[in-house]
Amino acid sequence: MKWQGRRKSDNLEDRRGMSSGGKTIVGGGIIGIVILLLNVFGGENAQMLTPILEQMNQGQSAPTEQRDLTAKEIEERDFVNAVLVDNEDVWTTIFNENNLTYKKPNLVLFTGAVATKCGNASSDSGPFYCPGDQKVYMDLSFFEELKTRFGAKGGDFATAYVIAHEIGHHVQTLLGTSAKMRQMQQGKSKAEANKLSVALELQADFYAGVWTHYNQKMNAILEDGDLDEALSAAHAVGDDAIQSKMQGHIVPESFTHGTSEQRKFWFLKGYKTGDIQQGNTFESIR
Known part of the structure; x- marks a missing residue:
């Protein structure tokens, strides 16, 4: 992906290198495996975990120490920043086209672990979005x-x-x-209820495809093999593949x-059409 040269986003928080003083936040061991199995790309399901996570994390301390980031971590941060910036620009454009205002x-x-308004979580949860604070955690x-x-x-x-x-x-x-x-x-x-959850997740895949469509037009980001990488990731986290x-x-x-x-189908549909109106995944599951 061609990503260098982007502006710096004000909406990236890098909490890596922080230490929780030796205490472990929920997510490790068998609980982490269960969450990973059921909640890869956590999405809105993070909100459903909140009561469990909060109950199991009572008394946990906040991060108390911080180390300097390595050169590799800085490069990773710069890449994530570029992807975040491109999402900000694309979705601001799409919302404006539909007479809406996009809140970044x-x-x-x-x-290792992080505290959110959806409760405390560990890396075993996989990446997730918390609607309580409208933040993505990775x-x-x-x-x-x-x-x-x-x-x-x-x-x-x-x-x-x-x-x-x-996003x-x-x-x-x-x-x-x-x-x-x-x-x-x-x-x-x-x-x-699970079918409705599937529809929500597939629509998020569709939106990822729409973002790719717009970003290619705006910034010519794609390199050889990029779409294959996305499709391989989408295949790997399918419920059938995981189970x-x-x-x-x-x-x-x-x-x-x-x-x-x-x-894979819904990501590709979003990429090929670039039309946010064609993402009614809820109709497809009936």
């Missing part, structure tokens, strides 16, 4: 695990796709889609994010 979210980089070690544990190709555009997906959840919050989805889930069976790797069989009624093929 913050993106928080952390290592531990960049997730992307190494995406390659080694789930078989994704990796690459910088895989990271860009994940960031764009999470897609912010777009859904601003448009009221997330709140409507939660209302629709009320009174539904778990299987039916097959983690438990050896799949349970479709438990899906919350969509299959590998669904995730």
Whole structure:
């Protein structure tokens, strides 16, 4: 991905290098594995975890120490900043085209554990968006695990796709889609509620594709292999792919994010059309 030369965003918070004084925030061990399995690309589901996370993290201390970032971490920060800036510019443009105002979210980089308005979480949760504070949270070690544990190709555009997906959840919050989805889930069976969650996640993939479409027009960002990196990441985090790797069989009624093929389809539809009006994933699940 061509990303150098971007302005500096005021909405990037780099909390890496901070120490919590030896205390561990929830997410490690078997709880972390369960959260990762059910909540890769946390999205709006982070809000559902809040009561559990808060209860299990009572008494945890805030970060007390900080070290200097390494040269690699600084380069990672600069890349994430560039992707965030491009998302700010693209979504401001799209909202303006639709006579709307885009409120920019913050993106928080952390290592190991982080406190949010959706509760405390660890890197095992995977990247997630918290609607309570309208921030995206990411531990960049997730992307190494995406390659080694789930078989994704990796690459910088895989990271860009994940960031764009999470900011897609912010777009859904601003448009009221997330709140409507939660209302629709009320009174539904778990299987039916899960279908609505899948639709929300697939729409975030679609928005990631729309962002790629616009960003290519505005900044000519794509290099050879970039789309393959995004599609490989989308395939790796499909519910069927994760369940097959983690438990050896799949349970479709438990899906919350969509299959590998669904995730790739909606990302590509967003990229090819660039039309935010064509992202009604909720109609597709009926």
